Amino acid sequence: MADEKKLFKVTIDNISVEVEPGTTILNAARQIGGDIVPPAMCYYSKLQGSGGKCRTCLVKVSKGSEADPRPMPKLVASCRTTVMDGMEVANITSPEVIEARKGVVEFLLLNHPLDCPVCDQAGECHLQDLSYEHGVSATRYEFKRRTFDKIDLGEHIQLHMTRCILCYRCVFTADQLTEKREHGILGRGEHAEISTYIKESLDNDFIGNVIDVCPVGALTDKTFRFKNRVWFLKPVDAHRNCENPKCCGKTTLWMRGEEVFRVTARKDEYGEVEAFICDVCRFEKKEAKDWVVEGPRKISRTSVISQGHYVGTVKPQETIQKVLDGRQPKLLMDIHSVSQVNQPNVDLSKIDGPAHSDDFNKKGVQ
Amino acid sequence: MGRKLLLDKAHIEGIRYYDVYRKNGGYAAAEKALKSMTTDQVLDEVKKSGLRGRGGAGFPTGLKWSFIAKPEGVPRYLVCNADESEPGTFKDRYLMEFLPHLLIEGLLISSYTLGANATYIYIRGEYAWIPDILEEAIAEAKKAGWLGKNIQGTGFDLEIYVQRGGGAYICGEETALIESLEGKRGNPRLKPPFPAVKGLWQSPTVVNNVETLAAVVPIINIGGEEYAKIGVGKSTGTKLISACGNINKPGVYEIDMTISVEEFIYSEEYCGGIPNGKRLKACIPGGSSVPILPANLLLTTAKGEKRLMNYESLNDGGFATGTMMGSGGFIVLDEDQCVVRHTLSLARFYHHESCGQCSPCREGTGWMKRVLSNLENGKGKMSDIDLLWDIQRKIEGNTICPLGDAAAWPVAAAIRHFRDEFEWHVNNPEEAVKRNFGLAHYADPLPVPQPVA
Amino acid sequence: MIQFSEEKLNKVKEIMARYPEGKQKSALIPVLHLAQEEFGGWLSSDTMDYVASLLSITNIEVYEVATFYSMFNMQPVGKYLFEVCQTGPCMVNGSDQIIDYIKQKLGIGVGETTADGLFTLKTVECLGACGYAPMMQLGKHYREHLTPAKVDAIIDECRAAVKN
Numbered sequence: 009m010a011d012e013k014k015l016f017k018v019t020i021d022n023i024s025v026e027v028e029p030g031t032t033i034l035n036a037a038r039q040i041g042g043d044i045v046p047p048a049m050c051y052y053s054k055l056q057g058s059g060g061k062c063r064t065c066l067v068k069v070s071k072g073s074e075a076d077p078r079p080m081p082k083l084v085a086s087c088r089t090t091v092m093d094g095m096e097v098a099n100i101t102s103p104e105v106i107e108a109r110k111g112v113v114e115f116l117l118l119n120h121p122l123d124c125p126v127c128d129q130a131g132e133c134h135l136q137d138l139s140y141e142h143g144v145s146a147t148r149y150e151f152k153r154r155t156f157d158k159i160d161l162g163e164h165i166q167l168h169m170t171r172c173i174l175c176y177r178c179v180f181t182a183d184q185l186t187e188k189r190e191h192g193i194l195g196r197g198e199h200a201e202i203s204t205y206i207k208e209s210l211d212n213d214f215i216g217n218v219i220d221v222c223p224v225g226a227l228t229d230k231t232f233r234f235k236n237r238v239w240f241l242k243p244v245d246a247h248r249n250c251e252n253p254k255c256c257g258k259t260t261l262w263m264r265g266e267e268v269f270r271v272t273a274r275k276d277e278y279g280e281v282e283a284f285i286c287d288v289c290r291f292e293k294k295e296a297k298d299w300v301v302e303g304p305r306k307i308s309r310t311s312v313i314s315q316g317h318y319v320g321t322v323k324p325q326e327t328i329q330k331v332l333d334g335r336q337p338k339l340l341m342d343i344h345s346v347s348q349v350n351q352p353n354v355d356l357s358k359i360d361g362p363a364h365s366d367d368f369n370k371k372g373v374q
Numbered sequence: 375m376g377r378k379l380l381l382d383k384a385h386i387e388g389i390r391y392y393d394v395y396r397k398n399g400g401y402a403a404a405e406k407a408l409k410s411m412t413t414d415q416v417l418d419e420v421k422k423s424g425l426r427g428r429g430g431a432g433f434p435t436g437l438k439w440s441f442i443a444k445p446e447g448v449p450r451y452l453v454c455n456a457d458e459s460e461p462g463t464f465k466d467r468y469l470m471e472f473l474p475h476l477l478i479e480g481l482l483i484s485s486y487t488l489g490a491n492a493t494y495i496y497i498r499g500e501y502a503w504i505p506d507i508l509e510e511a512i513a514e515a516k517k518a519g520w521l522g523k524n525i526q527g528t529g530f531d532l533e534i535y536v537q538r539g540g541g542a543y544i545c546g547e548e549t550a551l552i553e554s555l556e557g558k559r560g561n562p563r564l565k566p567p568f569p570a571v572k573g574l575w576q577s578p579t580v581v582n583n584v585e586t587l588a589a590v591v592p593i594i595n596i597g598g599e600e601y602a603k604i605g606v607g608k609s610t611g612t613k614l615i616s617a618c619g620n621i622n623k624p625g626v627y628e629i630d631m632t633i634s635v636e637e638f639i640y641s642e643e644y645c646g647g648i649p650n651g652k653r654l655k656a657c658i659p660g661g662s663s664v665p666i667l668p669a670n671l672l673l674t675t676a677k678g679e680k681r682l683m684n685y686e687s688l689n690d691g692g693f694a695t696g697t698m699m700g701s702g703g704f705i706v707l708d709e710d711q712c713v714v715r716h717t718l719s720l721a722r723f724y725h726h727e728s729c730g731q732c733s734p735c736r737e738g739t740g741w742m743k744r745v746l747s748n749l750e751n752g753k754g755k756m757s758d759i760d761l762l763w764d765i766q767r768k769i770e771g772n773t774i775c776p777l778g779d780a781a782a783w784p785v786a787a788a789i790r791h792f793r794d795e796f797e798w799h800v801n802n803p804e805e806a807v808k809r810n811f812g813l814a815h816y817a818d819p820l821p822v823p824q825p826v827a
Numbered sequence: 828m829i830q831f832s833e834e835k836l837n838k839v840k841e842i843m844a845r846y847p848e849g850k851q852k853s854a855l856i857p858v859l860h861l862a863q864e865e866f867g868g869w870l871s872s873d874t875m876d877y878v879a880s881l882l883s884i885t886n887i888e889v890y891e892v893a894t895f896y897s898m899f900n901m902q903p904v905g906k907y908l909f910e911v912c913q914t915g916p917c918m919v920n921g922s923d924q925i926i927d928y929i930k931q932k933l934g935i936g937v938g939e940t941t942a943d944g945l946f947t948l949k950t951v952e953c954l955g956a957c958g959y960a961p962m963m964q965l966g967k968h969y970r971e972h973l974t975p976a977k978v979d980a981i982i983d984e985c986r987a988a989v990k991n
Contacts, residue, residue, distance in 0.1 A: 060564040061732050063772055082771045088564050111768030115737040148761060151744045174730065192887040193559070193730075194894040196542070198740045200730035205890040206872045449847070461914045461953040492847075499860065499898045500954045502967040535845040540856045540896025543952070557855035557882075559895040575850055616958055618916045624958035662915060662953075703957065705916050719915045723952045729895075 016093040020044050020067075021101045033086035033097055034065055038278065044099050045278075047109075047138050049116070049223050050175035051087035053280055058180050059087035062173065063112045064138060068105050071096035083108055106142075113143045119154040119198075120224075121170050129225030131238040131312045134279055135173065156201055161191070162209025164216060164230050164291050169201050172226035178202065178218035185284055186212040202226065213252060216287040220273050231291055232270035238262065239312045241269055243305035248289065248298055255286035260305045261296075268294045277308060376630035377604055379592035379612045380585070384472050390507065392514035395475040401520060403594035407483045408528045411594075416487040420590060422598030424610035429455055429546070429583030430661060430701040431776075432685055435590075441570040442488055443578040451579040452490040454481060454587055455551055456497040456504075459543040461662035461723060462703025465614035466584035468626040470497070470504050473588070474511035480587035481534055482520060483594055488580055491531050495584075496551050499539040508536045543727035547775045548581035549573075550729065561731045562775035583701075585614050605631040609684035613702055619657075620708035622646035631684035635659070636673045638683050639706060652708035655813050656792070659688055660700020662720050663780035665787030666713070667697050668816035678823050693787070709813035713795050714806075717788040718746040724781035735778040738769040742785055749796060752803030759796050763789055792816070829866060829877045839881055852884050855892055859899060868908065869900035897951065905940040905947035907985045910964040911973075913950045916957035925961045926950060928975045932982065945989065946982070 015026040018036050021044040027036045035053070037045045046067055051059030059065075065087045069080040074094025083105060086097070099105055117139060124130040156169035174193065179202075182189035190210055194203045204210070210218075218227050241262040250257035262270045271290045273281035293299065307313045329336065359367050388394040395401070407416050421436030442450060454477070458466040470477060477495075485493045497504060512534050515521045523531050537555055539545050545554045549563035552574050573579025589611060593601045602610045609631040618624045621639065623646035629638065638644045639654065648654055654669040675681050676695040681688065685699045707716060725739040742765050748754045749762075766782035773779070789796060794814060799806040831839065839858055846853040858878050859870065866874045875889040893899045900908075909929060913922050926948075930936060933946050940947040956962045959971035970981055 060774060063732055063734055063774075066772060085564065085774075108768065108772050111772065112733055115733045115768070118737045118741060149741065151741075173733065174736070188885055190885075190887055192891040194890055195730070196559075196895050196897075197725065197728035197730040198736055200736070203890075205887065205894075458955050459953060462916050462957050464955045464957055464959075467955055492845075494845075498955065499856070499896070500964055502964075533845075537845075537853075538857055538860060540859065540892070541898030542896050554856065555853060556850070557852035557884075557888075557892065559891055575847060618957035618960065619919050624960075626958070658915075705919070705957070707919060711919055716915055716919070719913070719918045723914050726897075726952045 014093075016091050016095070018091040018093075018095045018097065020097045021099050027091060029090075029093075031091055033067060033069075033084075033089050033091055033095075034059075036091050037086065037097075037099065046086045046099050047134075047141070048087050048278070049134055049138065049173060050177060052177050052180070052221055054284070055177060055180040055184060055221065058175075058177055060085045062116065062175055064109060064116070064142075066105060066108050066112070068098040068102040069095060070098050070102075109142050110144070113138055114148070116173050117143060117147065118149050119170075120173070121153060121155070123171070127168075127171065127225040128228045128233060128238075129171075129222075132279075133225060134223035154198060159203055160209070161204065161227075162211055164287065165210055165219060166228045166230045166233055167202060168226050168228070169203070171224050172202055173224055174200055174202075175223055177221040177223070178227055181218050181221050182210075182212075182215060185214040185217055188212070211287075213286050213288075214254070214284060216290040217273070217281070217284045219290075220275070220281050220284075223279070229270055229272075229290070231294070232262075236262075236264065236269050239315045240264065241313075243307060243313065245274060245302040245305050246299035247302065248293060248300065250286060250289055252286040252288065255289060256283040257285070257289060258283060259285055259289055259299075261299060261301070263296070266296050268296055268299070270294075274305070376628070376633065377612065378628045379596075379601075379604075380469065380473070380476065380588055380614060381626070381628045390472060390474060390511070392475060392511065392518055395473075396518070399595075400475055401479055401518075403591045404479045404482045404520060405526065407594050408486055408526060408530060413487045413489065416483060416594065419593055419598035420487070423589075423593040423601040424598075424608060425586065425589055425593060425601070426608070426610075426685065427583060428585035428589065428613065428702070430460065430663070432699060435582065435586055438570070438582075439484075439488060439580060441568070442580055443571045444489070445578070449492070449577050450488055450490045451574045451577055452481065452485045452488050452493040453548075453551065453555065453574060453579055453581045454493065454495040454584055455546060455548065455581050456495050456501075456584045457539055457543075457546040457551060458501075458584070458701075459498055459546050459727075460701045460703055461720065462618055462658060462705040463616050463661045463701045464618075465616040465626050465702060467501055467504065468616070469584055469588055469614070470501075471507060474508050475515065476588050476591055477508075477584055478511055478515050478520070478534060480590045482515075482525070482532060483590050484580075484582065484587050485532050485534075486530055490580075491533070493532065493534045494555060494574075495534065495536045496545070496555055497536060497538055498545070499541045502538070505536045505538055512536070542729070543723075544729045544775070544777055547777065550775065551581060552579065559729070561729050562777075564774060606682070606684055607686050609686060609699075613683075613699070615683070615702045615704050617645050617704040617706070619704075619706035620648050620652065620711065621706045622649050629683055631682070633683050634673075635681045635683055635688075638704075645704075645706065648706065648708050652710060653813055653817060654706065655709045655711060655816050656707045656713060658697075658703075658705040658707075658784070659683075660698045661703035662705070662723065663776075663783055664698040664700040665693055665696075665783055666707075666717075666791065667787070668791045669813075670817055670820050671695055671791070672697075674820060676820070676823065678820070693783075694790075697787070710810060712750075712810040713788055713792040714746065714750050714799050715810075717784060718743065718750045720784045721746050721781070724777065728777060728781070732774045732778075734769045735773045735781065738765050738778070739781050741765055742769075742781070746785070749799050750806075752799070752807045754796075754800045754803070756797065756800050759789060759793065759800070829873050831861075831865060831881075835861060835865060843882070851882050852888070854882060855884070855889065856896065858882065859889070859893055863899060867903065868906070869903050903940075904949075906945050906989065907965060908947045908949060910949045910951045910954075912952070912954045912956070912960070912962055912964075914953040916953075917960040917962065920960035922961035922973075925963075925973050925975075925978065928978055932978065945985065 046065035048065045049062035066083040067086040071077045073092030159167045191204045243260050246261045247258045273285045425435045426432040542560045544550045545560040547562050550560040554560040569579040640647045657672045658666045675690040690696045721743040725743040728735045728739045730736040766785045769778045770782040795811040842854045842857045843851045879886045879889045961973045962971040
């Protein structure tokens, strides 16, 4: 087996894996999978040149390689650092990394509007996930947050610059998927923004992919805007014979009943699309009859999108009794007997208009 | 009087022009290198000289040159970093304005050594009149056969071009400079690949500071070994210091790195002391990014030794009690200056100059500026001081390029050494907007360290 | 219609010739400087589009670069642009007082232009003249060791230049 490629052994958080030379630490970690995969807000494996900017994927290289075991002096961006044979990396086992990541999350949230309640990205937002995992509950920033005027990018794409974390993914997308990039990063430093400078709509067969690659709610689908919450929709895999030769025609439809609310590319567990789709598939094929449905899209159970989508699951009945040595659980306090509002005989949905304390009085209920 | 190698002829009338420069021994080094030395021999001399990059990082130049990749059929480039933008630093401007041929000669020898046939001088856009001076000198040199095709019959070709920047401090960082030279935004690149492998237009590239390249001329003239004899330890040769702030004689000085900081500030030969009989409070000896030191630690190291003007001595004590040589931008603050205010001004600078590419620097620099602004304007809280410390700590080391560190260090050092002054601002908000904290104890003699038993 | 003169077009060609084949985008910043000088001291979107066409690059590539660098004015400015440095070493030497003096003398704030369209005041960060502080950039050159009297003289000089 002389022509067999030599693989590099890399150990991440004490778990070893053998990978091809040229693999980045992040991708090696993804091969291992699980908790030790560093989060990535700007890196996108399908976009060349992406990564290195957000700094959420920083890790500690405690041993450079077998040949040169010196540790790297600074934390490195795992998405852009390639592995060496014998490299040892600490991600979640390094307090230094955890601390730095906390800092990065705080920086990313510093000027983020946190308008999740009105943001279409909520439920599938990487910044939301990241803050949940690594953020703190309160901000230490006492100043006015940076805001930008809304920019119109045409009938399909909504740009909310205020939410942007400047990952540059949409710029790479336009560079690599469309014929001519018409938007870019303008300004410098804190004032840098995604814009077209002179307002014009973005139109190109593949520009809709900027919505899929956007890790936050900065670029959203106008045809889906405020229509529904992603967790109320049922994602199904579907395909159609797309006329565009560059489009794979394989998508995920986000449905409620027979209604198609939006079409996206199929995304993997890291939120990356499996293959890019064209704008016709995304924006114009909004009827179930346009598509051949393959079946439900597998969504991580822990995702809010899975909420209420598990059917036929069996609730374990015996567990509690089993751990309590066969005893029945003892009710410490019957909430209904002490609560003014939490009444089992009051169906909240039956109350017209806003609920009033009278609605919960025994008198008020018939 | 220290030995001068770069500015020894600066006083000569008309030295800016080729004829005068040539008559005074100019282009002798280029002649020697191109006609009688191989590229390896020149490289060897530069290595022997111990020359360290004069732009701020102090990396050994010979070593940097030896890293350049030499793939077959791929052009190599030398880029001269003249994007001098570090607050307190204005030495390269002086060299280019008054001794353009010294730089061109240095570029010629360096390009020859590296095998570069096209060399770019990337000069900050604000130095708008200097490209004219350089281009005039380049034309003269070309006319005299020192540039162009088959230079002096040696078969070596070289063109030097001057490129103006557009106004961005970040372009002093070598990969941002390369991006800018390619006509892009000055966003630093991720390393690796290093410029020595993939630099300008993806070709092997060396980026050196103006002063570094000019220093190659005396090195070839007197030989690397002789050059290394000047100075002390690993601080060889001479260094240009641009002195400014509260001193009697601001300007550019060439020092041989053996004099003490005290002598540099107070002697008539250099800064000439502090005006109006004021006392020294603090100093930033190597450009705004390096740690500020109070007077007592500046003049004497924590070990109780006299601090000297060289890489090692300035660095003595590390970040706890020392500072850095940096780019040689020597900023002196007298007793009337407010450290909080000065730190705010630097924080504003870094906030303005952050490229915005990576999050810690983009968001953190603005945050630090705003917190400092509150402290300076009597609206600060005691917790703000710790907050600042925490912000700078989370920026440092976590960014793509050193601008993050450069923004963090001045804030860290100011809090480390001048915490009393920050606290005074919090405790006396009304007074703090009207008057300054003053010299306080910052010039008091340091306790003499006990000899280790 | 925005169009460089023959002479300037030759200059653009000369600049583009400095780079290897296909790397003409490198000429962007020098050509933007040229365009700003030529077309009213600032870069309108028409000017930038013209530069893009000269270098055969897309418009957005020009906008991205022009908005990154602080020397390019994205809004119209007065005939004389006072760019006063306010960073540490200048501040230590009284740049704040100079800025205040100019404000009061011209009756404008930072970033504003006088009603006659002659002067714009801008504060900038370190221009590399720390030893000659306080200072400002006016056009191609630096004005150093500023005092209120010097500022007066500069303003008079500009006004006189307009009259002639």
